[in-house]
Amino acid sequence: MAELILDSVSQSYAERQIIADLTFTLPEGAIGCLLGPSGCGKTTALRCISGFEPIQSGEIRIGGEVVSRPGWMLAAEKRRVGMVFQDYALFPHLTVAKNVGFGLRNISKEVRQARIDELLQLVGLAAHTGQYPHQLSGGQQQRVALARALAPRPRLILMDEPFSNLDVELRERLSLEVRDILKREATTALIVTHDQHEAFSLADWVGVMHQGRIQQWDTPYNLYHEPANRFVADFVGQGALVTGEVINDHQVEIELGVLDGHIPVECDASGCDECVRNCRVDVLLRPDDIIHDDDSLLLAEVENKAFRGAEFLYTLKLPSGQRALSLVPSHHNHAIGERIGIRLAVDHVVAFRRE
Amino acid sequence: MLFALAVAALVLVPVVVTFSSFAQVERDILSHLIEFALPELVGNTLWLVLGVGLGVSVLGVSLAWLTAMCEFPGRRVFGWALLLPLALPAYVTAFVAIGLLDFTGPLQTWLRDGWGITGLPEIRSRGGVILVMSLALYPYVYLIAKNAFATQGAIALEAAQSLGLSRTQGFFRVALPMARPWIAAGLMLALMETLADFGTMAIFNYDTFTTAIYKAWYSLFSLAAAAQLASILILFVLVAVVFEQRSRTQMRYSTVGRSAAQRRIKLSPALAGLALLYAGTVLAVAFIIPVTQLILWTRDVMADDLDARYWAFAWHSVLLAGIGALMVVAVALLLAYAGRQRPGTAMMWTQRLATLGYAFPGAVLAVGLFIPVAALDNWLIDAGQAWFGFEGTEILKGTLLIMLLAYLVRFLAVGFGPIDSGLHRITRNVDEAAKNLGTGAAGLLARVHLPMLRASLLTAATFAFVDIMKEMPITLMTRPFGWDTLAVRVFEMTSEGEWERAALPALAIVIAGIIPIILLTWREARSLD
Numbered sequence A: 001m002a003e004l005i006l007d008s009v010s011q012s013y014a015e016r017q018i019i020a021d022l023t024f025t026l027p028e029g030a031i032g033c034l035l036g037p038s039g040c041g042k043t044t045a046l047r048c049i050s051g052f053e054p055i056q057s058g059e060i061r062i063g064g065e066v067v068s069r070p071g072w073m074l075a076a077e078k079r080r081v082g083m084v085f086q087d088y089a090l091f092p093h094l095t096v097a098k099n100v101g102f103g104l105r106n107i108s109k110e111v112r113q114a115r116i117d118e119l120l121q122l123v124g125l126a127a128h129t130g131q132y133p134h135q136l137s138g139g140q141q142q143r144v145a146l147a148r149a150l151a152p153r154p155r156l157i158l159m160d161e162p163f164s165n166l167d168v169e170l171r172e173r174l175s176l177e178v179r180d181i182l183k184r185e186a187t188t189a190l191i192v193t194h195d196q197h198e199a200f201s202l203a204d205w206v207g208v209m210h211q212g213r214i215q216q217w218d219t220p221y222n223l224y225h226e227p228a229n230r231f232v233a234d235f236v237g238q239g240a241l242v243t244g245e246v247i248n249d250h251q252v253e254i255e256l257g258v259l260d261g262h263i264p265v266e267c268d269a270s271g272c273d274e275c276v277r278n279c280r281v282d283v284l285l286r287p288d289d290i291i292h293d294d295d296s297l298l299l300a301e302v303e304n305k306a307f308r309g310a311e312f313l314y315t316l317k318l319p320s321g322q323r324a325l326s327l328v329p330s331h332h333n334h335a336i337g338e339r340i341g342i343r344l345a346v347d348h349v350v351a352f353r354r355e
Numbered sequence B: 001m002l003f004a005l006a007v008a009a010l011v012l013v014p015v016v017v018t019f020s021s022f023a024q025v026e027r028d029i030l031s032h033l034i035e036f037a038l039p040e041l042v043g044n045t046l047w048l049v050l051g052v053g054l055g056v057s058v059l060g061v062s063l064a065w066l067t068a069m070c071e072f073p074g075r076r077v078f079g080w081a082l083l084l085p086l087a088l089p090a091y092v093t094a095f096v097a098i099g100l101l102d103f104t105g106p107l108q109t110w111l112r113d114g115w116g117i118t119g120l121p122e123i124r125s126r127g128g129v130i131l132v133m134s135l136a137l138y139p140y141v142y143l144i145a146k147n148a149f150a151t152q153g154a155i156a157l158e159a160a161q162s163l164g165l166s167r168t169q170g171f172f173r174v175a176l177p178m179a180r181p182w183i184a185a186g187l188m189l190a191l192m193e194t195l196a197d198f199g200t201m202a203i204f205n206y207d208t209f210t211t212a213i214y215k216a217w218y219s220l221f222s223l224a225a226a227a228q229l230a231s232i233l234i235l236f237v238l239v240a241v242v243f244e245q246r247s248r249t250q251m252r253y254s255t256v257g258r259s260a261a262q263r264r265i266k267l268s269p270a271l272a273g274l275a276l277l278y279a280g281t282v283l284a285v286a287f288i289i290p291v292t293q294l295i296l297w298t299r300d301v302m303a304d305d306l307d308a309r310y311w312a313f314a315w316h317s318v319l320l321a322g323i324g325a326l327m328v329v330a331v332a333l334l335l336a337y338a339g340r341q342r343p344g345t346a347m348m349w350t351q352r353l354a355t356l357g358y359a360f361p362g363a364v365l366a367v368g369l370f371i372p373v374a375a376l377d378n379w380l381i382d383a384g385q386a387w388f389g390f391e392g393t394e395i396l397k398g399t400l401l402i403m404l405l406a407y408l409v410r411f412l413a414v415g416f417g418p419i420d421s422g423l424h425r426i427t428r429n430v431d432e433a434a435k436n437l438g439t440g441a442a443g444l445l446a447r448v449h450l451p452m453l454r455a456s457l458l459t460a461a462t463f464a465f466v467d468i469m470k471e472m473p474i475t476l477m478t479r480p481f482g483w484d485t486l487a488v489r490v491f492e493m494t495s496e497g498e499w500e501r502a503a504l505p506a507l508a509i510v511i512a513g514i515i516p517i518i519l520l521t522w523r524e525a526r527s528l529d
Helices: A042-050 A096-101 A109-122 A138-150 A168-184 A196-202 A220-225 A230-235 A272-276 B002-023 B027-069 B075-081 B090-101 B106-115 B126-162 B167-178 B180-196 B199-204 B209-218 B223-250 B269-305 B308-341 B345-354 B362-388 B401-425 B428-436 B441-470 B473-478 B486-495 B499-528
Strands: A004-013 A016-026 A031-035 A057-062 A065-069 A081-084 A156-160 A189-193 A205-210 A213-218 A240-248 A251-254 A257-260 A280-285 A290-292 A299-307 A311-317 A323-329 A339-344 A350-353
Touching (some): A004 A042, A031 A042, A031 A196, A042 A057, A042 A156, A042 A189, A081 B428, A096 A109, A138 A156, A205 A230, A213 A220, A240 A350, A251 A280, B002 B401, B027 B075, B075 B269, B090 B126, B090 B199, B090 B269, B126 B167, B126 B199, B180 B209, B199 B486, B223 B362, B308 B345, B308 B401, B362 B401, B362 B473, B428 B441, B441 B486
Antiparallel strands (some): A240 A251, A240 A280, A280 A350, A290 A339, A311 A323
16 A cells, blocks of 8 residues: 555667656555557556566656666565466466465464455455365456455555456456455555556546557546547547637637637647637547437438447538547437438537647 | 586487597498498388388377277277377387297197198288387377367368368368378377387397497497497488477467367267277287286296396386486476576577487487496596596496486486476466565475476376386496396396296386376376366
């Protein structure tokens, strides 16, 4: 239970920069998540924190103590950082109880047993103490791995793609369960995943990573509604970019109408006025920003549709030929090629300057 | 890395030594060899390789196909029972066959006296050697081909049938070509054993390189001639090694879909009967009859031969096999660990080289390691005389050193295989998990690696132990005085034609040999679960 701070950490392997200038703070007891496509450096970041990879610049602090700096690192076995591996890495020759008790050393037998019982109770495996890992299902193995990592009360828990070996349904249920367990143990935890649903349902803080850098470190809500750049906008959630023109600092015009709100377009220091005014931008439209309305005079052609059960996700072709997405209740079943009425319902305007 | 290189160097020593023997030619012996011995040796060897190659391929592939892909009564039992001939060293099958089928043997006597039938083909012939070797070595092909058919045969066959081929066409045009790398790897192993075999050839009096090396060593007392013969044999072996290694790289398991279990071909009653008859005959001839005969002979001589001398042979066998197996396991473990610490292409090649000794015939290793150790010994004696007034003629030569080194080189692969694959099953994440939980290097070894490797270490030790017990030429040629083993006893009794008296030590070797087969089948059954 401690705060984790990464201060401009960089790491490269064979001349290739894996992570660059990684900076974020995970408060004590919070659950953080590094989200990104494969190869973005998130697993390497985790291995730097756990003490298996050296860093070339910056500093990693756990609970105020420096654990890694260039040329020096505290040995992994002395960090008190627990880790849940993607393949769980359970010890196949030990029972569930002995796996969980593996890291509990130099304490009395009673205390040890009590802690094992407590954790198995917590993860709901009290009935499986004497079984071996291969006798358990994937979800159960995952929970043993978590209990094993939590047992020595580490200062920090790291989880590498913890649900990637499980099927989709189990994934969702288990991620809520894991969040519950972590919160009850009041552990600081950092999770690595490429699945945004997992990140959103688990984490208090999410860092979107791309090409070794953190693009945005924020709450899930802000990541979705106020993405800091095009990569985040594209990677998190669905949506489409349509061209627009800035009218003033609180209005932007797109082909479907004028949007009101704060226009967070950064401008150059010089010639600021000109830049903001008449500046061409791309405006992000989420599927829930466009509402289907039969009475609307604004029409768009249905180009494609995906049935989602409760709703349809329509891909619409706007009059100019640009594309946008719209989420529509599923009793509005329109054929491909049909023109339907739409209207805008945009809360947060997200716009990026055209490049 | 240094350690791995040292082990690899040990393998190269015999090669270098035997080839460098051409530096000091004993002219009359060499010309005698070239003129009289060589043509016959090469001819005999080629015939043997051809015949045994054909024999083990036909027996191994057909039996593998039957037990893996067809359904007939007794299939499950035959599945493992057909491996049993592995427990019989070829030299045991050989002397039992001669004892039974010789002119004075029971079969011919019975036919002659009872029916007046004579003129059965002579068993002590080229055909006889090939037959015996094929029966003893077909399991190498059978085991590996059965694996290939079981994992991909059914799919291959169904694909072929969906494209309009009959089952027979499917077998010859799809399933068989697909399994070719496996069959080739098994075949090459069988041929290496054929080239390495000494005991059978000695019993049949069939001159090949191994027996020639032995004769050069004991009758001509010419180390150089023995080494020169050994170097030619190495050339033969290397061809087999190249083929084997190439086939191995082509082996790719693709276990798509269900296993063959539910999709075996149901044979018609007539065909099923034929299959049963065929598999039953092979098993009977290759295992049941020889073992029964061994037991009968043993019963006859037990009262006389089961004495203190016999127990001394048995004790020597167990002791040598035990020490040898421990050495093999220790070196294999270190070699496998070296690979884990420093993975890479260089290490992979070093490991491959270090475990190549299985291909070298024992007779070659005996010569190739005796020469350098003897040289070292002479140097030590000279030095000892000069500095300490040492009086004596041998220091290292009289010890077990040469023999144990030769065992190590020859059987390192047997131990390395299971240990290395066991170590590969311990993923890096397991190591890191233990470290995250506060365990240091010593704790990692004691609490995680050794417990997880226990089964692999045991398997490796068992295989090495039994192989050393069966081993004949190394033991025969390099044992110090007084170190006679069961295998040596078999050799001595058979070279005097006393088949009955060879049966008792042979039976002990066979019983020991059954253990690894049980292990093998047990492990296979578990992996199919």
